[in-house]
Amino acid sequence: MNGYAGKILRLNLTERTTSIIPTSDYEQWGGGHGIGSAIFFDLVPDKTIDGFDPANVVTIMTSPLCGTLVAAAGGRTEVQGIGVQSYPIGWFTRSNFGGRFSAMLKYAGWDGIVIEGRADEPVWIDIRDEDVQIRDCASLSLWGTNTWECQQSIWRDVVGNGSYGDWFSPRGPRNGHTTQRPAVVAIGPAGENLSRVACLMHDAGNAAGQGGFGAVFGAKNLKAVSVIGTGHIEINDPRMLLETRLWHKANYAFDLADLRVLSTSYQFQDPPVPIALWAQGRPPIGQRPQSCLGCHSGCRARFADGKGNEATCFTTAFYPDAASLDIQRATSDLINHYGLNAPELIWGLQYIRFLHQDGLLGTGGIPPCPLDFNTYGSWEFVEQLVKMIAYGDDGSGNESQFGADISNGFVRAAERWGRLEEDLDSGILLFPYWGLPVHKEPRAQGYWGYGTLLGDRDINEHGFDWLKTLVYVVAPEEREATAEGIVKVITDRMVPFDGDMEMLNFSESNIYSEHMAKLVSWQRYYTRFWKQSMLFCNNRWPDFLNANSPDQLGATGIAEPAYVKAVTGQDISFEDGVYLGRKIWNLDHAIWTLQGRHRDMVHFVDNIYDQLPRVSVDAGIPDVHMPGIEHGRWGFYGYSQRTLDRDGFDEFKTRFYRLQGWDTTTGYPTRSALEALDLGYVADELEQQGKLGDL
Amino acid sequence: MNSQHDKNVSLTRRDFIKVTGTILLVAGLGDQPARAEGASQGCTLPGQFLLQADGIPPADGYLLVDIAKCQGCMSCMLACSLIHEGVESLSLSRIQIMQDSFASFPDDLTIEQCRQCVDPACVTICPTGALAADPDSGNVRIVDKEACIGCGLCFQACPFTPSRAVLAPDDEYDGQAKSRKCDLCTNAPFHWVAAGGGPGGQQACVAVCPVGAILFTDEIPEQDGDSGYRVNLRDEVWGILGYPTS
Numbered sequence: 001m002n003g004y005a006g007k008i009l010r011l012n013l014t015e016r017t018t019s020i021i022p023t024s025d026y027e028q029w030g031g032g033h034g035i036g037s038a039i040f041f042d043l044v045p046d047k048t049i050d051g052f053d054p055a056n057v058v059t060i061m062t063s064p065l066c067g068t069l070v071a072a073a074g075g076r077t078e079v080q081g082i083g084v085q086s087y088p089i090g091w092f093t094r095s096n097f098g099g100r101f102s103a104m105l106k107y108a109g110w111d112g113i114v115i116e117g118r119a120d121e122p123v124w125i126d127i128r129d130e131d132v133q134i135r136d137c138a139s140l141s142l143w144g145t146n147t148w149e150c151q152q153s154i155w156r157d158v159v160g161n162g163s164y165g166d167w168f169s170p171r172g173p174r175n176g177h178t179t180q181r182p183a184v185v186a187i188g189p190a191g192e193n194l195s196r197v198a199c200l201m202h203d204a205g206n207a208a209g210q211g212g213f214g215a216v217f218g219a220k221n222l223k224a225v226s227v228i229g230t231g232h233i234e235i236n237d238p239r240m241l242l243e244t245r246l247w248h249k250a251n252y253a254f255d256l257a258d259l260r261v262l263s264t265s266y267q268f269q270d271p272p273v274p275i276a277l278w279a280q281g282r283p284p285i286g287q288r289p290q291s292c293l294g295c296h297s298g299c300r301a302r303f304a305d306g307k308g309n310e311a312t313c314f315t316t317a318f319y320p321d322a323a324s325l326d327i328q329r330a331t332s333d334l335i336n337h338y339g340l341n342a343p344e345l346i347w348g349l350q351y352i353r354f355l356h357q358d359g360l361l362g363t364g365g366i367p368p369c370p371l372d373f374n375t376y377g378s379w380e381f382v383e384q385l386v387k388m389i390a391y392g393d394d395g396s397g398n399e400s401q402f403g404a405d406i407s408n409g410f411v412r413a414a415e416r417w418g419r420l421e422e423d424l425d426s427g428i429l430l431f432p433y434w435g436l437p438v439h440k441e442p443r444a445q446g447y448w449g450y451g452t453l454l455g456d457r458d459i460n461e462h463g464f465d466w467l468k469t470l471v472y473v474v475a476p477e478e479r480e481a482t483a484e485g486i487v488k489v490i491t492d493r494m495v496p497f498d499g500d501m502e503m504l505n506f507s508e509s510n511i512y513s514e515h516m517a518k519l520v521s522w523q524r525y526y527t528r529f530w531k532q533s534m535l536f537c538n539n540r541w542p543d544f545l546n547a548n549s550p551d552q553l554g555a556t557g558i559a560e561p562a563y564v565k566a567v568t569g570q571d572i573s574f575e576d577g578v579y580l581g582r583k584i585w586n587l588d589h590a591i592w593t594l595q596g597r598h599r600d601m602v603h604f605v606d607n608i609y610d611q612l613p614r615v616s617v618d619a620g621i622p623d624v625h626m627p628g629i630e631h632g633r634w635g636f637y638g639y640s641q642r643t644l645d646r647d648g649f650d651e652f653k654t655r656f657y658r659l660q661g662w663d664t665t666t667g668y669p670t671r672s673a674l675e676a677l678d679l680g681y682v683a684d685e686l687e688q689q690g691k692l693g694d695l
Numbered sequence: 696m697n698s699q700h701d702k703n704v705s706l707t708r709r710d711f712i713k714v715t716g717t718i719l720l721v722a723g724l725g726d727q728p729a730r731a732e733g734a735s736q737g738c739t740l741p742g743q744f745l746l747q748a749d750g751i752p753p754a755d756g757y758l759l760v761d762i763a764k765c766q767g768c769m770s771c772m773l774a775c776s777l778i779h780e781g782v783e784s785l786s787l788s789r790i791q792i793m794q795d796s797f798a799s800f801p802d803d804l805t806i807e808q809c810r811q812c813v814d815p816a817c818v819t820i821c822p823t824g825a826l827a828a829d830p831d832s833g834n835v836r837i838v839d840k841e842a843c844i845g846c847g848l849c850f851q852a853c854p855f856t857p858s859r860a861v862l863a864p865d866d867e868y869d870g871q872a873k874s875r876k877c878d879l880c881t882n883a884p885f886h887w888v889a890a891g892g893g894p895g896g897q898q899a900c901v902a903v904c905p906v907g908a909i910l911f912t913d914e915i916p917e918q919d920g921d922s923g924y925r926v927n928l929r930d931e932v933w934g935i936l937g938y939p940t941s
Contacts, residue, residue, distance in 0.1 A: 067773075067783050068773065068783045069770060069773040069774060069777055069783065069903070074773070100769075103785075107783075107784065107785060107786070148797055151796075151797075152797065164793065164795070165793060165805075165856060165857070166856050166857045167857045167858060176786060176863070177786060177862075177863070178785060178786045179785075179791045179793050179807075179857050180785055180793065181793075181795070203796035203797075204796040204797055205796075230786045231784065231786070232776065232780070232782035232783060232784030232786070232787060233782060233783040233784070234782055235777065235781060235782055235783060238777045238778065238781040238782070238885035239885045239886070239887055241777060242774060242777055242778060242885065242887045242899065242903075243887045245770075245774075245903060246887060246902055246903065249903070249905065253905060254905075256906065256907060256930075256932050256933070257932075259932055259935075262935070262936075271936055272766055272905070272906060272936065273936050273937065282937055286763075286800050286801065286939050287800055287937070287938060287939070288763060288764070288765065288766060288767075288800050288801070288803075288804070288938065289766040289906070289936075289938070290766055290767050291766045291767060291768040291905075292768070293768060293769055293773075294768060294769065294770055294773055295768050295770075295905075296768070296770070296905040297766075297905060298766040298767070298768065302796075302798075302799070302800045302803045302804075303799065303800055304799055304800045304801075305799060306797065306798060306799035306800075306803075309796060309797060309799075309803075310796060
C-alpha cells in the first residue's frame with residue numbers, strides 16, 4: 001500500500017481503549033473524506049443522534065498524498081462527524097485544516113484517527129509513532145488553556161528533558177528520532193464550553209473552522225490530539241514523484257525570476273503572498289511566507305512581532321473597523337487562541353451591530369447586551385465579544401444570557417430571541433442556508449449556494465470563484481472572446497460533462513438549467529474525491545488556467561492522476577476520480593437522508609428570493625461579474641443585483657436530483673442509483689429506515 | 696544553535712559492541728602503516744580512505760541557505776529522503792528545517808544543512824573510513840554504507856546541532872543502523888536526471904525549493920561562524936512581494 005501507512009487508529013474514549021482498523025478495509029474510497037464517510041456509516045448505526053452525543057464518531061483522516069512531495073496536497077487533514085453548527089440540525093459534515101498534522105500522523109504510521117465515546121475526565125491523545133496513550137489533561141493543566149498554550153505545553157512534555165533544536169527520541173532511547181515538534185490539534189475555551197461555533201486549531205493558524213468540531217471535541221472531553229512520527233511513507237515510484245514535482249514547478253508554479261502574476265496566494269500560479277485581509281494591509285515589518293508541508297506557495301506569514309502569525313483569510317477579515325492594524329492583527333490571534341470560527345463572528349458581529357443601531361438590544365426577547373458599542377473598534381470591545389462567545393457569559397466571568405445565546409451561534413440566538421425569521425428575511429442576519437454564514441453571493445455565483453444547500457456546509461470551494469476577477473484584467477474589447485475561450489477550456493476538462501459550455505453561463509436564463517445542475521454536480525464530485533479525499537488543497541485546485549504555463553492552461557486533469565500514480569502506483573484517471581467523488585457524494589447524501597433530509601428542506605432563506613443584496617452596488621460594493629451569455633454574446637456580466645426565483649430554484653432541484661438518479665419528489669437516493677455505484681448496502685439501510693426513494 | 700554540546704542520542708547495546716570492537720580494530724590498524732599503503736594502492740577494503748584522514752581535500756561543492764527566505768514547506772527535506780531512500784521521511788533528511796509556529800520572525804525557523812566542512816570531524820573520527828572525502832565525487836564527504844558499521848561516532852563528532860550526520864536503521868541492511876549525511880545527491884538512487892548529482896550535478900533540495908532559499912556553490916564558504924553558510928538570497932522581487940530584502 002504505497003502512500004498509505006496501512007492502519008487507522010480507533011479510539012474509544014469512554015472505555016479508554018485503542019484498536020486498529022486496517023486501511024485496506026477502506027482503501028477503495030481513496031483516503032480523506034471517502035474513508036471518513038465510509039467509516040462513519042459503518043460505526044454509527046443511528047444517524048439521527050445529535051453531534052454532542054457520545055456515540056457521534058469523529059474521523060480525522062489523511063490521504064495517500066499527505067506527507068509527500070505532491071505540490072499543494074501534502075499537508076491537509078479532513079475532519080468529519082455530526083456537526084453542531086448548522087441549523088435546524090447539525091448535519092453530518094466535514095471540515096479541513098492545513099499545516100503538517102496529517103503528514104506527521106502518517107510518519108507515525110497512521111492513516112487516520114477514529115474517535116468514539118466520551119471520556120469521564122478531560123483527556124488528550126499522545127501519539128508517538130505506534131505508541132498511543134489517552135492521557136488526563138490534569139497533569140499538564142491543559143483544560144482551560146487557549147489553543148496556543150495547549151500546544152506549547154504538549155510540545156514541552158513530548159521533548160521531555162531535551163530541547164527542540166536537536167535530535168531527540170520521542171519514545172525514549174533506541175527508538176526513532178526527529179528534530180520536529182509534535183503536530184497538535186487542539187480546542188480552546190470555546191470548545192471546552194461547547195460553543196457551537198468552536199473550531200479545532202493546529203499550530204498558530206490552521207483551523208478546522210466549520211461544523212463546530214471544537215464543541216464536539218469538548219463534548220467528548222477531548223482537549224487535543226498530539227502526534228509525532230519518526231517513520232516514513234513508502235512511495236511507489238520515487239523518481240517519478242520527483243520528476244512530476246519538478247515538471248509541475250517548472251511549468252505551472254510562479255518563477256521569481258519571471259514573475260507573471262502578482263497576487264495573494266490563492267491559485268496554483270500565485271506567488272507566496274499571504275492571504276492577509278487586514279483592512280490596513282500587512283504591517284511593514286519583517287516577515288516570511290509560511291506554507292503547509294510540501295506546498296510550493298505559502299499563503300500565510302509569520303511576523304517580526306509574532307502577531308498574526310499564520311492568520312489567513314476570514315480570520316484576518318474579522319473586525320475591519322479596528323482602531324489600528326495592530327488591534328486587528330491581535331484580534332486574529334484572539335479568535336485563534338479561543339478557537340472560534342471566523343465567518344460566524346464576522347456576520348454575527350454585523351448582526352448585533354444592526355440590532356444595536358435599531359435600538360433593539362435589551363428589548364423584546366433580546367437580553368441586555370454587555371457590550372459597550374461606544375468602544376467599537378477598540379481592543380476591549382472585541383476581546384469581550386470573543387470571550388462572551390467562548391465562555392457563554394459577559395466576557396468577564398459573570399453570567400449573561402446574551403453571552404450564552406450567542407455562544408450557540410447567532411442563528412440559534414436569533415431563534416431564542418424570537419427574531420429568526422424576521423432577521424433572516426430582512427438580511428441583517430446574513431446566514432442564508434442551514435443557519436450558516438454567507439460566503440459568496442448566492443444570487444450571482446449560484447453553484448456556490450446551491451452546492452451548500454444540497455450539502456451540509458459552506459462549500460468553500462474556490463475552483464470557479466476566480467472567474468469573477470477576470471472582468472478587471474481583460475480589456476472590454478477582448479471580453480467576449482476571452483470569456484468564450486476561457487469557458488471552453490475549463491468545461492473541456494469537466495469530465496464526464498465536458499464540452500457543455502453552458503455549465504458556466506451564469507445568465508438569468510440559465511441558472512436553473514440542466515447545465516447548471518451539471519456544474520454543481522461536477523463540483524460536488526470533483527471536490528469530494530480530488531480535494532477532500534486525496535486532499536489536494538482547496539485554493540490551489542483545480543488549476544484550469546495558469547499564466548505560468550506556456551499555453552496558459554493549468555495542470556488540472558493531468559497532474560492529479562500523475563501524482564497519485566507516482567505515490568501509490570494506482571492508475572486512477574481524472575475521470576475515475578470524479579466517478580469516485582460521485583460515489584462518496586451519494587454516500588454523504590444517504591447519511592443526510594437518514595438524518596432527516598428531505599427535498600422540502602432544501603431552500604434559501606426568503607431574503608435571497610425576495611430582496612437584492614442588502615449591501616449593494618449602490619453602496620459602492622463591486623458587482624459580481626461572472627461569465628454569461630447576454631444578447632447572444634459571451635462576456636463577464638454583473639449578476640449580483642438580482643433575486644433568485646423560488647420556482648426556478650425548485651425546478652433546478654428537480655433537474656439536479658434527476659441527474660443524480662434520486663427521487664425527485666423527496667430527494668431520497670434510489671436503489672438503482674446506489675447500486676450503480678456499488679452502494680447496495682447503503683440502499684438496504686435506507687430501505688430499512690423508510691428513506692429509500694422511488695424513481 | 697550551532698555550538699557543540701552533549702548529543703541527545705542513545706546507542707543500542709549492539710551498537711556499543713560495534714563501536715567498541717571498531718575502536719579496537721582501528722587502534723590495531725593504526726600500528727600497521729603497511730595496511731595503509733595497501734589502501735593507497737587501490738585496495739578495496741572498507742578502510743581505503745583512511746589515508747586521507749590527515750590531509751582531507753576540500754569539497755568541490757557546498758549548500759548555502761537563506762533562513763529569512765525559507766517558507767517552511769520542508770519540500771527540501773521531502774526531496775532529500777525521496778531521492779536517497781525512495782521514501783518520504785523528515786527523520787531521514789540530511790537537511791533539517793525546524794520551526795516554531797508561535798515564535799517571531801526570523802527566530803521562528805532555522806535551516807541546518809551539512810557544511811561539507813573543510814576540516815570534517817565526521818570524516819576524521821570515522822573508525823572504518825566509511826565516511827570519507829570521495830575523490831571521484833569532488834571530495835564530497837560521503838558515507839559508504841557498506842562500510843558503515845553504524846557506530847554513531849560521526850553523529851557525535853559533528854560540531855553542529857543538530858548533527859548533520861543522520862543515524863537511523865536501514866531497511867536495506869535488515870534494520871542495522873547506518874549513518875547518512877548530505878552527499879550533494881552524489882549517491883542518490885532515485886535521482887531524476889541521468890547525469891545525477893554531486894558537485895557537478897543537481898541537488899534535489901536546491902531544485903525543489905519553491906522560493907530559492909538554497910543555493911549551491913563551488914566556492915569554499917567562510918568556515919568560522921555561520922556567515923559563510925547563511926546568506927541573503929533575497930532580491931528586489933522578494934521585496935515586491937512584501938518581504939525584507941536585507
